[in-house]
Amino acid sequence: MTELTRRERMRAETEQEIRQHARALLVEHGREAVTLRAIARELGITAPALYRYYDSREELLRQLCDDICTDLAAELHTHVGPAGEEFMDKVFAVCRAFRRWALAHPEEFTLVFASPAGQVRDGAQDRFAEVFLGIVGPFMAAQPTTAPTEPGFTLPDLSAQQEVLATAFSDQGIEVPPEALGPHAVYFLLRWWVRLYGHVALEVFGRFPFDLKHADQLFDSMLHELAHEIGLP
Amino acid sequence: MTELTRRERMRAETEQEIRQHARALLVEHGREAVTLRAIARELGITAPALYRYYDSREELLRQLCDDICTDLAAELHTHVGPAGEEFMDKVFAVCRAFRRWALAHPEEFTLVFASPAGQVRDGAQDRFAEVFLGIVGPFMAAQPTTAPTEPGFTLPDLSAQQEVLATAFSDQGIEVPPEALGPHAVYFLLRWWVRLYGHVALEVFGRFPFDLKHADQLFDSMLHELAHEIGLP
DNA sequence: AACAAAGGTGAACGCCGTTTACCCTGCACA
DNA sequence: TGTGCAGGGTAAACGGCGTTCACCTTTGTT
Numbered sequence A, B: 001m002t003e004l005t006r007r008e009r010m011r012a013e014t015e016q017e018i019r020q021h022a023r024a025l026l027v028e029h030g031r032e033a034v035t036l037r038a039i040a041r042e043l044g045i046t047a048p049a050l051y052r053y054y055d056s057r058e059e060l061l062r063q064l065c066d067d068i069c070t071d072l073a074a075e076l077h078t079h080v081g082p083a084g085e086e087f088m089d090k091v092f093a094v095c096r097a098f099r100r101w102a103l104a105h106p107e108e109f110t111l112v113f114a115s116p117a118g119q120v121r122d123g124a125q126d127r128f129a130e131v132f133l134g135i136v137g138p139f140m141a142a143q144p145t146t147a148p149t150e151p152g153f154t155l156p157d158l159s160a161q162q163e164v165l166a167t168a169f170s171d172q173g174i175e176v177p178p179e180a181l182g183p184h185a186v187y188f189l190l191r192w193w194v195r196l197y198g199h200v201a202l203e204v205f206g207r208f209p210f211d212l213k214h215a216d217q218l219f220d221s222m223l224h225e226l227a228h229e230i231g232l233p
Numbered sequence C: 001a002a003c004a005a006a007g008g009t010g011a012a013c014g015c016c017g018t019t020t021a022c023c024c025t026g027c028a029c030a
Numbered sequence D: 001t002g003t004g005c006a007g008g009g010t011a012a013a014c015g016g017c018g019t020t021c022a023c024c025t026t027t028g029t030t
Helices: A006-029 A036-043 A047-052 A057-080 A087-104 A106-113 A123-142 A159-171 A183-205 A215-229 B006-029 B036-043 B047-052 B057-080 B087-104 B106-113 B123-142 B159-171 B183-205 B215-229
Strands: none
Touching: A006 A036, A006 A057, A006 A106, A036 A047, A036 A057, A057 A087, A057 A106, A057 A123, A087 A106, A087 A123, A087 A183, A087 A215, A106 A183, A123 A159, A123 A183, A159 A183, A183 A215, A183 B183, A183 B215, A215 B183, B006 B036, B006 B057, B006 B106, B036 B047, B057 B087, B057 B106, B057 B123, B087 B106, B087 B123, B087 B183, B087 B215, B106 B183, B123 B159, B123 B183, B159 B183, B183 B215
């Protein structure tokens, strides 16, 4: 049945426990509280023992970042739902789920989405892109066609991104017809992400210029605007 | 001439030096490196001496946050320029200056614009709003009229924000005619900030779904789009 | 049965924020 | 003109941190 030796099982279990407690510390007391000694204390072992599992605290945080991405991806896929429903309903559902998740998990959001470049990222950047494209891919495949932007606008040069996007999708086994990957589509994807991220981050960090009640309404307005811009009601 | 006693001059000087070194540490080695002991070392004094100036490291960071806001505001006001030029040129100049500043000072941007709610903010939130409104106010006063949004959209309820905005402006001595503060104006302000912040933060944190060359082009497209939406070419 | 590796320990090093007790020194006031 | 006191500094100490090292026990393999 299980090909694992006793030691390997123990190791896997401990590893799991480490991540769980690290996650709990992050959620409840913030990034600074994710401390090797605190984790060890909760596990009933000593801090140096953790070095059998991770090379440093930094690496543990990277791992944590990865775990969060995985969970977030699962959570969001939940809201994609079956293939039946209306296209925009699904997109809206995923966006709203992202906002809800971010507001409910500010510390995790901060770690994953607002850490300065050199720190946690590096490997996690790919992980994040993977999650993002995993969510977005099916939509781009299903999207009937992208409304051309109004004449008079010169699109920025996004040919490089088209290719990156195409190979990323095929790497992940997501089939997206090439005609759905025109420059308009890429451009629109970026605009969507900018606004979604912008609103959510501002709300999480309390950086709107004044206290917003009805932030939900503002968020929904933004979604409808975006939908309008690709030609859907 | 100077009403200050010798001791007061010394104190002011030291205070200044503390801030400078703290700032340098932040810029060069990140938030975690802003350490009481490190600052003291550079000043040639001992760490406990700093408690004559700040109650805690947290408070020092808050103060630092304030200083950054002040400098940023000055920097941005530089780009507002004299009253002569074209309206949109000025708005664009300020937005581009903000992006340049953020990319050139990622650690400072992170501290001020991407710290989870409870931490640095609290008092700094007002400070930030002050800076934001100080920049935005003159534009809203000068703006001819706001193009109504397309029919079929229901604006979110922003009446509370209208009032907050109005009193904030008058508190700061900025004269904005009440007809420039309609719900459309407030709504448009928020959309602008969401997109500006969204793009800049994503770029600073490297959280676009793939590596963007030509991010400038994307940024400029966004600006032109926004200008288009209030009815300017 | 012998042995090597894995996983744990305790002690130590050098950081850190913060508190405490103490010491000068410049300033105000008698 | 002295006197006292507050302001700005010190050293020492506490507890917590990441990390390293030497060591010891358990486990799996040969």
